[in-house]
Amino acid sequence: xPLLVAAATGVAFLLVPFLALAQRAPWSDLPSLLRDPIVxxxxxxxxxxxxxxxxxxxxVGIPLAWVLARSDLPGRSVVRAMVTLPMVLPPVVGGxxxxxxxxxxxxxxxxxxxxxxxxxxxxxxGVVAAxxxxxxxxxxxxxxxxxxxADPRFEDAAATLGASRWTILRRVTLPNVxxxxxxxxxxxxxxxxxxxxxxxTFAGNLQGRTQTMPxxxxxxxxxxREAAIALSLVLIAVSLVxxxxxxxxxxxx
Amino acid sequence: MVGSLMLAADLDVTIGPLHLDAxxxxxxxxxxxxxxxxxxxxxxxxxxxxxxxxxxxxxxVLDGRVLDxxxxxxxxxxxxxxxxxxxxxxxxxxxxxxxxxxAFGLRAQGTGRAESATAAHAWLERLGLAAVAGTKPDALSGxxxxxxxxxxxxxxxxxLLLLDEPxxxxxxxxxxxxxxxxxxxxxxxxxxxLLVTHDPVDALVLADRLVIIEDGRIAQQGLPAHVTAHPxxxxxxELVGINLLHGDASGERTVRLASxxxxxxxxxxxxxxxxxxxxxxxxxxxxxxxxxxxxxxxxGVVSDIEADRDRVxxxxxxxxxxxxEVTAAAVADLELVPGAAVWVSVKAxxxxxxxx
Amino acid sequence: xTNPVRLLASVLVLAVLAVPLAGCGRDDDGVxxxxxxxxxxxxxxxxxxxxxxxxxxxxxxxxxxxxxxxSLREQILAGxxxxxxxxxxxENMDLLVEVGAVRTxxxxxxxxxxxxxxxxxxxxxxSLDDFADSSYLVGLCxxxxxCGDFARQAFARAGVEPAPDTExxxxxxxxxxxxxxxxxAGIVYETDVRTADATVDGIEIPAAENVVVTYPIAxxxxxxxxxxxxxFVAFILSPEGFGILRRLxxxxx
Numbered sequence: 047x048p049l050l051v052a053a054a055t056g057v058a059f060l061l062v063p064f065l066a067l068a069q070r071a072p073w074s075d076l077p078s079l080l081r082d083p084i085v086x087x088x089x090x091x092x093x094x095x096x097x098x099x100x101x102x103x104x105x106v107g108i109p110l111a112w113v114l115a116r117s118d119l120p121g122r123s124v125v126r127a128m129v130t131l132p133m134v135l136p137p138v139v140g141g142x143x144x145x146x147x148x149x150x151x152x153x154x155x156x157x158x159x160x161x162x163x164x165x166x167x168x169x170x171x172g173v174v175a176a177x178x179x180x181x182x183x184x185x186x187x188x189x190x191x192x193x194x195x196a197d198p199r200f201e202d203a204a205a206t207l208g209a210s211r212w213t214i215l216r217r218v219t220l221p222n223v224x225x226x227x228x229x230x231x232x233x234x235x236x237x238x239x240x241x242x243x244x245x246x247t248f249a250g251n252l253q254g255r256t257q258t259m260p261x262x263x264x265x266x267x268x269x270x271r272e273a274a275i276a277l278s279l280v281l282i283a284v285s286l287v288x289x290x291x292x293x294x295x296x297x298x299x
Numbered sequence: 300m301v302g303s304l305m306l307a308a309d310l311d312v313t314i315g316p317l318h319l320d321a322x323x324x325x326x327x328x329x330x331x332x333x334x335x336x337x338x339x340x341x342x343x344x345x346x347x348x349x350x351x352x353x354x355x356x357x358x359x360v361l362d363g364r365v366l367d368x369x370x371x372x373x374x375x376x377x378x379x380x381x382x383x384x385x386x387x388x389x390x391x392x393x394x395x396x397x398x399x400x401x402a403f404g405l406r407a408q409g410t411g412r413a414e415s416a417t418a419a420h421a422w423l424e425r426l427g428l429a430a431v432a433g434t435k436p437d438a439l440s441g442x443x444x445x446x447x448x449x450x451x452x453x454x455x456x457x458x459l460l461l462l463d464e465p466x467x468x469x470x471x472x473x474x475x476x477x478x479x480x481x482x483x484x485x486x487x488x489x490x491x492x493l494l495v496t497h498d499p500v501d502a503l504v505l506a507d508r509l510v511i512i513e514d515g516r517i518a519q520q521g522l523p524a525h526v527t528a529h530p531x532x533x534x535x536x537e538l539v540g541i542n543l544l545h546g547d548a549s550g551e552r553t554v555r556l557a558s559x560x561x562x563x564x565x566x567x568x569x570x571x572x573x574x575x576x577x578x579x580x581x582x583x584x585x586x587x588x589x590x591x592x593x594x595x596x597x598x599g600v601v602s603d604i605e606a607d608r609d610r611v612x613x614x615x616x617x618x619x620x621x622x623x624e625v626t627a628a629a630v631a632d633l634e635l636v637p638g639a640a641v642w643v644s645v646k647a648x649x650x651x652x653x654x655x
Numbered sequence: 656x657t658n659p660v661r662l663l664a665s666v667l668v669l670a671v672l673a674v675p676l677a678g679c680g681r682d683d684d685g686v687x688x689x690x691x692x693x694x695x696x697x698x699x700x701x702x703x704x705x706x707x708x709x710x711x712x713x714x715x716x717x718x719x720x721x722x723x724x725x726s727l728r729e730q731i732l733a734g735x736x737x738x739x740x741x742x743x744x745x746e747n748m749d750l751l752v753e754v755g756a757v758r759t760x761x762x763x764x765x766x767x768x769x770x771x772x773x774x775x776x777x778x779x780x781x782s783l784d785d786f787a788d789s790s791y792l793v794g795l796c797x798x799x800x801x802c803g804d805f806a807r808q809a810f811a812r813a814g815v816e817p818a819p820d821t822e823x824x825x826x827x828x829x830x831x832x833x834x835x836x837x838x839x840a841g842i843v844y845e846t847d848v849r850t851a852d853a854t855v856d857g858i859e860i861p862a863a864e865n866v867v868v869t870y871p872i873a874x875x876x877x878x879x880x881x882x883x884x885x886x887f888v889a890f891i892l893s894p895e896g897f898g899i900l901r902r903l904x905x906x907x908x
Contacts, residue, residue, distance in 0.1 A: 150792070151836040167837060168792065168820040199390055202351050205377035206384035207404035208455055217403070221394045247828070250821025251797060257822075265824055268725040268799040 064282065071279055072272040079276040087254045088262040089280060095170060095258060096238035099177035100185075103234050107185040108227070112215065114186070115193035116201075126190075133183045140179055141247025148175065148248075172249030173256050177238035184233040192226020193219065232292055236285060302327035305491035306459055308348055311356035319343050319515040325459070325491040332506035332523075333495045336534060340515040341495040345461045348493070349384050350377035362458050378407075383452035387464040389444045391436035397423065397447045398432040404455035422450040426484060442473040446480070453488055460485075462494040466501055478504055499538045503527065511535055533574055533653055542577040542621040554652070560618035563594045565647040570654040579612065581649035582623035584633055585642040596644040601637050604630065615643060688716040689883050690736055692727040694743035695825050696766070696802065696844050697870065700903050701741060707899060708890050715883065723800045723825055731756055731875060738878040739887060741870060744801040748871040760873035762908035763891050764900045767865050768802075768809055769845045770858035771833050778839035783810060783864060785840065786817040794829050794841040797822040802829075805866045806842040813864040830855070844868070849904035869908060 072079065079085070110129070114122055132140055148155035148166045159165050166172045200222065204214045220227065242260040249256045251265070259281045266274035306325040313319070319340040325331045333341045346352040348359055350366065353374060359367040361382065366375045391400045402419035406412065423429050426446045436444055445465060452460060465481065466474045482505050485492055496502055502509055503523045510520040511532070519531040530536040536543050546556040548568045554575055555561050562575060583589070589596055599617030606612075611630050614622045623643065633641060693701040698721045705717040720727070720737070728747040731737050732754070740757055742748045751757045772780050778791055786793050795817060796803030803822060810817050823829040826843050833841045834854040848857035872891065874884040890896050897907070 145832075145835065145837060149835065149837045165792075199386070200392060202349075202377070203384065203386060203390040204392075204403070204407070205351070206349055206380075206382060207407055207451065208378050208381070209403070209407035210378060213407050217407075218392060221392075246824060250794065250832075251823060252819065252821050261824075265797050265799045267729070268723055268797075268824075270799075271729075 067275060067278060067282075071275050075272060076276055076279075079273055080280065082273070084253060084257075084262060084273075085277060085280060088257055088259045088277065089284065091170065091173065091254070091257065092239055092259040092281070093284065095173040095177055096235050098174045099181055099238040100231055100235045102174065102178045103182045103185045104231060107182055107230075107234075108189055108220070109215075111186045111189035111193060112219070115190045116198065129183050129186050131183075132180050137180055137241065137243030138247050141176060141244035144176060144179060144244065144248040148172075167248055168250045168252070168256060170249075170255060173245055173258060176244040176248045177241050180241050180244050181234040181237040184237055185230040188226050188230030188233060189223060192223035192230075195226075196222045228292065232289065236289070239281070239285065305329075305362055306348070306493065307358075307360045308344070309357040310344055310347055310354060310359070312343065312347055312352065312354050314343055314352070317343065317515050319347075321510075321512060321515070321517045323348075323493070323510065323517075325493050327491055328489065330485055330492045330494065330505055330507045331510060332502035332508070333493065333510050333512055334497070334499065334502045334538070335512035335518075337497065339512045341497075341512055342463055344512070345384070345463050345493065345495055348459070349382050349461055350375065350380050381455070381457050381459075383455060383457035383460040385445075385448050385452045385460070385462040385465050388468045389436070389448035391439075391444055391448055391451070393436055396433050396435055397428065397439065397443075400436070400447060401451045401454050403451065408455065419450075419454060422454050423447070425487075426450050426480075440473070441469045442477045445469065445477060449481070449484060453484075456490075458490050460488065460490060460492045462492065464496055465494065466496070466498065481505060499527070499540075528578075529651075530576065536574075536576045536653075540579065540622075542579060542582075544575045544577070544619065544621070545572075546575065547572055552647075556619065558618045560597055562619070562650060563647050564650040564652055566652070568652055572654070574653045576651040576653065577621060577645055577649065579622050579624035581645050582621060582625075583644050584613065584623060584625055584629060584635070585644065586633055588642050589644050594647055595650070596642060598640060599643045601635050601639045601641060603637060604635060615641070617643075619643065686714055686716050687880060687883050688718060689738035689878070689880055689887065690718045690720065691739040691741065691887070692720050692722075692731065692735070692737040692875075693741040694724045694727070694801070694870070695721050695827055696743050696847065697721070697741050698827070699850050700764070700846070700900055700905065703899050703903070704891055704896055707895065708887055711890075712886075717887065725799070734877070736877075736879070737875045738880060738884040739872065740875055741872040742801075743868065743870060744804070745869060745871055747801075748873060751873070755876060757873035757875050760871040761888070761892065762869050763872045763888075764870050764897075764905035764908050766844045766846055766868040766870065766905055768805055768842055768860055768868075769848050770840055770860060771830060771843045771848050771851075771855050772840045772858060773833055773836045773838075774854050774856055776856050776858075777836070780840040780858065782858070783813045783815050783817075783860060786810070786819070786842075787815050789818050791839045792820050792837070793817070794821045794823055794832060794838045795819045796826050796829055796842070797824050800825060801868070802826040802843065805868055808866045809842070809860060809864050812866075846904040867906075870905075 113119060114126055145152060145167065147153050150156065150159050150165060155166060166175055200218050201214050204218045240260055242264065245258055246261055251257050251261050259277060263274050263277045266277055303326065304324060305327040308323040310319050310321050310323065317338065317340055321344065323344065333344060335341050343352065347354055354367050354369055356369055358365065365373050366380055367373065392403065398416060398419050401422055402415035405415035405418055420432060423432050426449065428443060428446055428450065431439060431443055439447065466478055469477055478501060485505065494505060506523055508520065509523045509526045511518045511526065513532065513534055519526055519535060526535060527539040530539060530541060533543060544556055546554040548571050549555040549561065551567050552564050553561050554564065554568065554573055597618050599615035599619065601613055602616045603614035604611060606627065609627055610624055611627050612622055612624050613635060635641060691701060701719060705719060709715055709717060724743045724747040727740060728750060731740060731751060748760050752760065770780065780791060785791055795806050798804055798807055826847060829841045830843050830847050830851055832838045834851055848855060872888055874881060874888060878884050
C-alpha cells in the first residue's frame, strides 16, 4: 500500500503541470494559432533535427557502446566518463564549448571555415550537432548496459561459424540487445527534441532554419502567452504520439 | 577410416589456478574424446583450439596451417580457423529459425541467401530435422536443439569439429537416443573430431581414442577398451565403474583394508598406502566358501541387485564392500536376494594396486 | 504507531509551509533588504547603483534579478516578491500600471541603439545597410524582446530589410557572440558597446534612423518595504545615481 501511495504521488507530480497547461490552453483559438508558419517551421525543424541527431548518435554511439562493453582497450573508464559529461554539464555550457570548438573562430571550426566556407552554427547542422552532443550519452550508456547484460557466448558461436566482427555485430549482438537499443534511441530522440540551451547558444535562433520548438516556446512566453501554450501542447502531443506506441512491446522481451 | 594427422595441438596456457600443458593429436577421420573431471582443462583445451582463448606457449597446427604460435607471434582469429564448435547448451541464435541458424555460417562467409538456405535444408534433412526448419530455438526440444547445433557446425564443412559436452544438457532418456544418433552422424562426416565429456559412456560409445586429462595434464590415452580395462589412475578407475578400495600395506603383497580384511595381490605393492582396483566382472559369487586357488575370499551380504539386460550388478556389503557383475543365471542359481549371505572371491592377479 | 510514509508526508508538508515565512522583508540581524527586478540591459547599471547605495547605507542589502523585461513583467503579475521593477521599455511597465501592480513609474535614463562589431571590425561593416547583405553573418535580438523590437523600428526608419542569421533571446547573448567573432555584427544598446569596450567596437547609427529607449522604474505595489524601495529609486534619480548611469553610457531620461 505505501508503495502505491509513493507511486501515485510521483504520477501526480508529473501530471499536475500538464493539467494546468491544458486548463490554460486557448482551445478555441488553437486552430488558427497552429496554422501560423512559426509553429509548422519549428515543429518540422524539431522533428527533423531530433531524428537526424538520433541517427548520428546510433551510427557513432553503437560502436562506442560496443567498445566500452566488450573490448579490453585501455582507457575505457576515461572514455566512459567523457561520454557521461554532456549529461552533467548545463546544456548552455555545452553549447558554449561547441562554439569554442566549431564556431567561426573555433579550434576546428576556424580552419574549416577558412578552408571551405562551411559553418556549423546558424544552420540546421548546428542544431543537429547540439542535439547529438547532449543526447548521445543516453544512447551510449543504455546500449552499453544492454550489451553487458547480453550473453557474449553467442558471439563466440558466431565467430566459430566464420562471421566477421561486423557480421557478428549486425546479426547476433544487435538483435540480442534490441530492447536496450530501442530504449536508448527513444531516450536520445526525446532528449534531442527538448534540447534548448545548447541549441540556442551554438546554432542560434532563426525561424525556419534553427528555431526549434523549445526556442519558439521560450520566445513566445515573452510576448504571446497563448501562442506559447499552444506550441507546448503541440510538442507534448508529438512526443506522446512517438512514445506511447513504444510501450512494453520493444522495451522488454 | 583414419587418415593423416589433422590436428597437432601442443597446448600451454594458464587460466587462473589451472595450468594446461598437454599435447593433443587427432587424425583425419578420427573421433577423440577428452575425458576428465571438472576443472581439468578440457573445455580450456577446446577454446584454445577454436581461438576463443590464446596460448601462452606451444603451437596449434590444423591441416598443416599454424593457428596459434606465441613464439612467432602467429594467431589466426577464430573466424578464420575453419573449426566447427558444438556448445554444451547449443547456443542457437534465439531470434532465428532453425534453418537460419544452420545457414548462418554459410551466409557469414559470403554464400548467397538462397544457396545457403538450400544447403541448410539438406543438412537438417540429413539429421532428421526437416520438420522443424521453421521453428525458433525456444520451441525445440533439448535433443532437437542439440542436433540443430550440430547441423549448424557441420554446414560450414570444417576440417575439425569440436564438441563441448554435447550431451550434458540433455535429460537421461534423450541423452541415450541422441548419443546413438550422434555416433552415426559423426561417422558420416569427414574430417577430425575432438569431443569433450565427463561421461565415460559418451566416450566409450563415440570415441575411437580416449585422452584422459587431469589437472591440466594428460594422465592416460589410448583405445577406449584398453584404457578402461587398465586404468592408470584412480580417476579413470572410478569413472569406469571399477571397484576401488583403500588400505595399508601389511606385507609385500598384502593389503589390509579399514575393516580389517586382507587382500592378497600378485605384484609387489607400490607403497604404504594403496588403492586396490577390482573389475566387477572379476568377482565370483559362491554358495559356500570356495576351495581351490583363489586366495581372496570372504562372506558378504547382498545389499542391492540391479539387472541390466543379461548382466546383473550385485552390490555387496561386508568386510570388502564391492559391486560384482554376474550373469542372470548365476543370480537365479544362487537364489540371490537382498539380505542373502554369499561368498565372494577374486584372484590375486585380478587385483590392480595404485599408490594412494 | 506511525506509518513511515505518513511521517515523511507530514515532514514534507511542514517544510513546504515554512518556505513563505522565509521571504519577509526584514532579516533576523536587522538588515533591510529589497529585491530589484531589472531588464537585462540594465544589469551593470543597476548592480553598480546597488553597490553604491549599500555603501552609503550599511544596513541595507539589495538583491537583483535580471531577465528580459516581459519575463519579469509576467513574474510580477504572478506575484513574485519584487520590490522595484526597472523595465527596458514602456510597454511592459504600462501593462503593470494598468492592473495596479506598480506605483507611478518615473524615467531614470535613456539609451540608444548601436551597431556592434568584433574588435577591429574584421568584416568591415559600416551601416545598417550591411545587415541586408546575406554575405555578412549578422545577429539581432529576437523581436519578442525590447532590444529586437527597437532594432526593427530602426531598420524601418532606415528603409532596410534585415537578413539576420540569428535572433538571440536576449541582448547579452548577442553581444557575447559578436565579441567572440562568431558574428560579424549585431544591434545592441550603446551602453552594451561601452561595457564590452575591450572586445568590441561600436558603429554609430545616425540619429534619423536611431531609436531612443527610455527606462521607466517603479515601486511594486506588493512590496514588503515600500520606504526602502522609494529610497533606492530616489538615489538613482539623484545626481550621484545619474553620475553612475552617465559613466556607463546612458543618456538623460
